[in-house]
Amino acid sequence: MNAVRHLLEVDDLDPAQFAAVLDRAREWKEAPREIPHVLAGRGVALVFEKPSARTRVSTEIAVTTLGGHPLYIRGEEVGLGVRETVEDVARTLAGYCAVIAARVFDHGKLEAMAAAVDVPVVNLLSDRAHPCQALADYLTLREHYGSLEGRRVAYVGDGNNVAASLAFGAALSGVELTVASPSGYELDEGVVDGARNLGGAIELVGDPFEAVKGADAVYTDVWTSMGQEDETEQRRAAFDGYQVDAALMDAAGADACFMHCLPAHRGEEVAAEVIDGPRSVVWQQAANRMHSVRALLALLDAGPVR
Helix, strand or coil, X not given: CCCECCECCHHHCCHHHHHHHHHHHHHHHHCHHHCCCCXXXXXXXEEECCCCCHHHHHHHHHHHHCCCEEEEEEHHHHCECCCECHHHHHHHHHCCEEEEEEECCCHHHHHHHHHHCCCCEEEEECCCCCHHHHHHXXXXXXXXXXXXXXXXXXXXXXXXXXXHHHHHHHHHHCCEEEEECCCCCCCCHHHHHHHHHCCCEEEEECCHHHHHCCCCEEEXXXXXXXXXXXXXXXXXXXXXCCCECHHHXXXXXXXXXXXXXXXXXXXXXXXXXXXCCXXXXXXXXXXXXXXXXXXXXXHEXXXXXX
């Protein structure tokens, strides 16, 4: 199997690579003593323009358990595109590190990094995609149900970066995805077309109750993401009626689980009784962020010690 050069979005993997990441993640989760030190003696630059709890901790531990050395770098320390060009920062980091992983506001910065260096670049989150989250999501679904092929996921809320990566992951794994969003907040048409071109069964609807019928999982995210704070009241009004509550979960069916990428705003996009209830798998998702990114890092074409 070919190694992965960059992961800016889930579709940088092919179906075999996607499955391999989930296989390795599950294998090493169950048998941590089998984890190979493929990053021994090498550093991994973790550039964070946007702060995070799960992403930072999960990635640092993943790198460490692969034998590598994670280097957490705040956005203001390098000033991407301000103190130096994105390309110059990336070239500098590539001289020290085997992998550059970055959590940024603008996806274009990741593309500029990937074009400038010969080490792998991993998207830890951008305005366009959240591929490492999607890997954890599909690992969780596979653990919960035993397989992915033919499963149905209903995503209720903003057609954002999380929904986009879910769509590409669905296409690579045989999952059917329905996205319910209010007018003006739908999943980008380019993402939908791209996922469908990969063979994905992606459907967009407006009614959350229509979306969840027969779903194996009901997924949501915050209505207002970091950087959108000035839209908070506008978004609350637009997403009125899109809360995942007990009634919506009941419409999905008794066996449907609830998913959320976190952080969650109880009383907005999800009712407390749902996220804290017995059908919630959100803490399994959160834990799987580390297992899935570790498997991804092991698949990267990181090359020899520099």
